[in-house]
Amino acid sequence: MSSSTLRLPARSLASLVLLTAAWLAAGTAIAAEQADARQAIPATQKQYRLVRSGEHGYQLQQVDAPVRMPGPHEVLVRVNAASLNRRDVFVMKGQYPVGQRDSLVPLSDGAGEVVAIGPGVTRFKTGNRVAAIFFQRWLSGRPPADLPSSALGGGMDGMLTQYTTLSEEGLVALPKNLSYEEGATLPCAGVTAWNGLFTRGRIQAGDYVLLEGTGGVSMFGLQFAVAAGAKPIITSSSDEKLARAKALGAFGTINYRTTPEWDKSVLSLTGGVGVHEVLEVGGKDTLPRALASLAPGGHIALIGGLGGFGGTIPALSILDRNESVSGIYVGSRENFEAMNAYIAAHNVKPVIDQVFDFKDAPAAYELMESDKFLGKIVIRL
């Protein structure tokens, strides 16, 4: 036997010892990592709840609440950011139907990371970046009959909470180009604007599009219209906000305070053509002017009632001019996913006015009520 053949086993033995040590160390590290991941999920968390106060409305309170580990087909999400919609102010004031609930976690909109999955989950794994869908049970096609009961921050507890346990069906993957804070703005205002323009509306490049005010829905409408090569015209009560909208690509801007007959300005800006798509958020005060601004064959997406709900749809002139009006109530998971693909493809970045810390959530509500913001208001958790 040569000395070389004698040395080989010794080297192999040494290698084996080293490999085994490395494997053991790696195994310990993996075990530790898994243990850390489990330890990182606390038994309790901070969350805000709206607690019924008197006959009308709710008070916002921060509470300690249990973290519920996910059951079959559920995932646990560590919420990193949430955002406000006008609806959340209405909910707090008791002006929005949430069922007979004495307390609820507010806000429909939030985004975060999947930190644990229950048995049978196939849509997500830990580490995935997700946003919750507004109506947890509207996945595709026509809305189910019991729509409001599955609305987050309404019929169901919402997203102003450090952890939430949801069905895997009630989440979508975040677009890769967005941060958690940007992703948290999408579920209500984003999906509503998307459906108004692309699903129920049929926006084309070159179309004139009318957006009312500079809130969440309208700013998404502005950005989607710009991305589609359309010409958005936006109204506001503030010249300063209009200047910001112009910088974001608005074709035309009108101050609805100083120009109360703003429909005439819309017609003038479009050379008498009128607009092809409208996101109607103003309600009874703006609807007549939105109708007067419409081009033949145009479409109005009925979305909101900032100035109060109501108004009349003139059946004969809608018919005569081949116009259409559709009611939009956010949308489905399928709509959300279509929008996310568009956002990623066009690198649309939601407009965030201000980001608040979790402890300052009441100040975020105050800003929304003040109307002194443009686009979205976000709370970082």
Ligand SMILES: NC(=O)c1ccc[n+]([C@@H]2O[C@H](COP(=O)([O-])OP(=O)(O)OC[C@H]3O[C@@H](n4cnc5c(N)ncnc54)[C@H](OP(=O)(O)O)[C@@H]3O)[C@@H](O)[C@H]2O)c1
């Ligand atoms: N149907 C749905 O699925 C759906 C989804 C989302 C929202 N909504 C509704 O749509 C509306 C807008 O929601 P949002 O979350 O985008 O609101 P928001 O972010 O609170 O927008 C508020 C902005 O709208 C403008 N505004 C206020 N009163 C107005 C009026 N009378 N006429 C025209 N503009 C007015 C103001 O803009 P300036 O400061 O620039 O003047 C204000 O800052 C709300 O009624 C909301 O409930 C409905």
